Amino acid sequence: MIEINKELVDKVCEKANSSARLRMNHNFHENASDTMHRMINALQTGTYIRPHKHENPDKNEAFILLRGTVLIVEFDPSGNIVYHTILSHATGNYGVEIPPKTFHSLIPLEKDTVIYEVKDGPYDVKRDKIFASWSPEEGSPEGSAFNKSILDKLNIKKVED
Numbered sequence: 001m002i003e004i005n006k007e008l009v010d011k012v013c014e015k016a017n018s019s020a021r022l023r024m025n026h027n028f029h030e031n032a033s034d035t036m037h038r039m040i041n042a043l044q045t046g047t048y049i050r051p052h053k054h055e056n057p058d059k060n061e062a063f064i065l066l067r068g069t070v071l072i073v074e075f076d077p078s079g080n081i082v083y084h085t086i087l088s089h090a091t092g093n094y095g096v097e098i099p100p101k102t103f104h105s106l107i108p109l110e111k112d113t114v115i116y117e118v119k120d121g122p123y124d125v126k127r128d129k130i131f132a133s134w135s136p137e138e139g140s141p142e143g144s145a146f147n148k149s150i151l152d153k154l155n156i157k158k159v160e161d
Contacts, residue, residue, distance in 0.1 A: 002028055004040060004116065009067060012042040013112040021138075022047035025117075032123040041115050043070065043108035045158055048143030050136070051075055051105040052129040058100030059120040059128075063087070065094050068113025069159050072096050073150060075103040079134035084154055087115070103132050107147050110159040 008026065016024035022044040029037045043049075051073075054061060063072065065087040074083040086109065087093050098104050106115075136142035151157070 004066070009040065009042070009114050012040055013044075013067075013114065016042035016044050016047075017112075023049075029121065032121070034121045037117075037119045037121045037123060039117050040066065041117055043068075043106065043113045043115070045108050045111055045113075046144065047108060048136075048138060048147055049106050050138045050143070051079075051103045051132040051134075053101055053103045053132075054119070054128065055101045055130055056127070057120075060097060060100060061104075061117065061119040062097040063095055063106070064116040064118075065089065066114040066116055068108060069110040070113050070115060071107040071109055071151070071154075071156060072098075073105050073107070074098070075105075075132065077103065079103075079132060081150070081153065086156070105135075105150075107150065109156070 012024050012026045016022060023041060025039045025041045027037070027039045029039070063070075069086060069088040069090075071084060071086050073081055076082050085093055085096060087095065136146050
């Protein structure tokens with residue numbers, strides 16, 4: 001049995017906080033070749049997750065909130081926001097499932113936000129994600145401005161750290 005408890009979540013949050021990317025995952029699947037991937041992802045405010053989709057091979061992806069608050073955004077192929085939701089225990093929105101071929105991104109709105117993620121495998125770094133050409137590259141200074149523009153468009157504020 002694998003337990004997902006406060007101790008594990010706290011440990012992964014600490015690693016995310018000291019990571020240059022301001023996020024960290026903890027895998028429960030054993031190999032990249034596994035057909036189902038299960039992990040927790042700790043996200044710190046300020047991280048930028050470049051909009052992407054899973055296609056060829058098509059993959060479903062689900063996020064279930066364990067701690068904090070996170071904005072989930074879906075985009076059309078041109079980069080227009082077509083759907084968004086905030087996962088938060090306060091609002092009663094706990095999770096989403098993203099279908100294949102859907103551009104999406106996550107923006108943590110609260111420090112130490114943690115999601116449980118389930119995604120079809122296997123994982124191949126060269127084929128896992130198709131990044132949106134209209135979005136800044138990960139690690140670029142434009143990533144923060146991109147996230148801010150989304151929050152401004154949707155009139156959403158981050159929870160105080």
